[in-house]
Amino acid sequence: MQAVKVFNNNAVSVVMPDGREAILVGNGLGFGRRPGDVIDKNRVSKVYYVQNELQTKFLKMLDNVTPQVMQAAERISLAAEEQGILLSSKSTISLVDHISFALERVEKGTFLPNLMLSETRMLYPKEYAVGQRALELVRQFCGVQLPEDEAGYIALHLVAGAADGALAYDTVKFVKAVKEIICDTYHCTFEEESLETTRLTVHLKFLAARILRHTPWQDAGLESMYTVLLQRDSRNEVCLQRINAYLRQEFDYELDHQEQVYLLIHLTKIVR
Amino acid sequence: MQAVKVFNNNAVSVVMPDGREAILVGNGLGFGRRPGDVIDKNRVSKVYYVQNELQTKFLKMLDNVTPQVMQAAERISLAAEEQGILLSSKSTISLVDHISFALERVEKGTFLPNLMLSETRMLYPKEYAVGQRALELVRQFCGVQLPEDEAGYIALHLVAGAADGALAYDTVKFVKAVKEIICDTYHCTFEEESLETTRLTVHLKFLAARILRHTPWQDAGLESMYTVLLQRDSRNEVCLQRINAYLRQEFDYELDHQEQVYLLIHLTKIVR
Structure with missing residues (x-):
């Protein structure tokens, strides 16, 4: 480092290798030195950097970080x-x-x-x-x-803090598409803030997570539920068929009865 | 601020009001001054702070924050x-x-x-x-x-970044207690990492959120489901009664049929 200004025998201002201005203090490091002279690193006992208000604030916040x-x-x-x-x-x-x-x-x-x-x-x-x-x-x-x-x-x-969210993006696309099919089939709209919509959305995201990662799902035998739910509303079958068609085309996946039961249970709260 | 050391007419070391060491630079601010003398703030053009390696690292990371x-x-x-x-x-x-x-x-x-x-x-x-x-x-x-x-x-x-989580704590307590009732009634254990356990946990948290905030829930008429599910396993009724007893005692709340249907649907995946 070269001296920019020599204040006295013990204090010299320099430009550091990273381009920042600093004042070096140390016994005799300025002795006989003039601007442009090289400063002996071994004599430096303290380094003072120019610091603006913002930087001062930062450092204060991080005061006791080890x-x-x-x-x-x-x-x-x-x-x-x-x-x-x-x-x-x-x-x-x-x-x-x-x-x-x-x-x-x-x-x-x-x-x-x-x-x-x-x-x-x-x-x-x-x-x-x-x-x-x-x-x-x-x-x-x-x-x-x-x-x-x-x-x-x-x-x-x-x-x-991630720069992009590829998997997340697919999930969001999936949820959006299925919701659109639902709205269209039942002529309904979603109240975005409601508990029911949140639960359906959570459900669809978990479904997406499984489909996107190709995790198999075991049937736990909800066949009796399946029949009861399908008969509740004639549009249910139409909706499931449309969702399955979308999933086949986009994700090479088809919902089994178990999964259809889950979906219909969540739908009952939204579709009146 | 009082001077600690006077380097020359233009540079003086001080202790700042917040206790940090600094070197002040400015035209003539050291002129005729001695240690202990007050430094004229209006003459300060730059402030240099002592900075350790860690602090230097921090500031580098925050370089382009506006x-x-x-x-x-x-x-x-x-x-x-x-x-x-x-x-x-x-x-x-x-x-x-x-x-x-x-x-x-x-x-x-x-x-x-x-x-x-x-x-x-x-x-x-x-x-x-x-x-x-x-x-x-x-x-x-x-x-x-x-x-x-x-x-x-x-x-x-x-x-x-919160210092405590009172609401969250109640929710966790709630989920834990209900899971214990389930395990005990069905003599089952939860695989913590499984998708099914996660779904049940999510369900219970949402239930807790509603109970803790006393949000009313409207019955969407899942009576037929309710009967089918209760008949599937004789332990179902026992389990629901125990959970309701716990909720009455701790939260002055009782699950309605709709909520019981949800819970049982989630349980079918876990209880074999």
């Missing part, structure tokens, strides 16, 4: 990358936040249940696996075992 | 606080990450669907409301309208 938490977060980002989950560099800081808060909760003995743990595991298996790896890494670097619920929170964090 | 995003994040934290959601100071940085990534996605035209949007709205209504307010604030400060899915991500972020 290097261990930072290391764990960096390793988790790496583990995510190995799974093909690309995150922004900022996401590591977000992980730091997650982890240090989770550690704080363990320390205080408060438990924050994750209500969407099971859905997260089901709908985002790749991110969830990284979440579990994260617990290992935190134990390794910080010496604390976080509860499984935190694996879910970390997974959600990875989901939110 | 003050607008920071302002929006601070206002969102405030909005969360007004709703009684207490966050750590670090959580604001996490919000900054969320928002700047969401803005990036809009800019690139990529869409990241949120598969848990409807569940988030249902299970965490308070956090979701703040998520929606967040979209307004981002529009106001950054001039960009983010999609509704991002409100869900921000809500999840608030959930993960």
Whole structure:
């Protein structure tokens, strides 16, 4: 590093290798030096960087983050990358936040249940696996075992920080198409905010998750239900046929009776 | 601020009001000053802070965050606080990450669907409301309208960053108790990782959400189903009675036939 300004024997301003302005302080490092002279790194005892208000704010927020938490977060980002989950560099800081808060909760003995743990595991298996790896890494670097619920929170964090959502996109397309078939067949509309619509949507997403990952489904013998439900409304059969036609064409899949029973049960709340 | 060391006429080291060491640079601000003398703030042109390696790393990650995003994040934290959601100071940085990534996605035209949007709205209504307010604030400060899915991500972020989870805790207690009754009645165990267990768990959580918030449920006439299902297995009636007894005692609530049908349908997949 070359001196830009020599303040006195012990203080010199420089431009650091990464281009940032700094003032170096150290015994005698400015002695006899002029602008342009090389500064002896070994004499530097403190580095002061120019910092604007925003940066000052940031650092204040991160005041008590330990290097261990930072290391764990960096390793988790790496583990995510190995799974093909690309995150922004900022996401590591977000992980730091997650982890240090989770550690704080363990320390205080408060438990924050994750209500969407099971859905997260089901709908985002790749991110969830990284979440579990994260617990290992935190134990390794910080010496604390976080509860499984935190694996879910970390997974959600990875989901939110992802650059794209291919699997998610297919699921959304699937749900939208099936809902359109339903509306069209029964001439109904969905109240988006209602509990019933949410339940149907959740159901369709789980169905999509199974279809998109080709998980087989075993019939649990709901045949008697099937007949009862089909007879309740003549449009039911039409609707199921249309949905099956769509699934065959788009996903090479056909609903079995079991699955049709589930769907019709959910529909009874919406179709009047 | 009082001078600690005077390097020369233009550079003085001080301890800032927040206790951090800094070097102030400015024309003549050190002129005639000695340690302990007050430094004229108006002469300061640059502030250099001592910065360790970790802090340098942080700032690099946050390099291109704009003050607008920071302002929006601070206002969102405030909005969360007004709703009684207490966050750590670090959580604001996490919000900054969320928002700047969401803005990036809009800019690139990529869409990241949120598969848990409807569940988030249902299970965490308070956090979701703040998520929606967040979209307004981002529009106001950054001039960009983010999609509704991002409100869900921000809500999840608030959930993960919360200091406690009282409502969530009740829900978990509820789900656990009902599952224990089921296991005990049918002498069965749950495979925690299976799709069926997840679906039952999701169902129970939604039931809990309704019970805990005392949302009424309208009967959609599934009486025929009810009879068929009760007759399938003699233990069904026992199980429903035990669950109702628990709900009466703990939550002053009783399942109606509609709700019992739902529950039994989910149980058929688990109980053999």
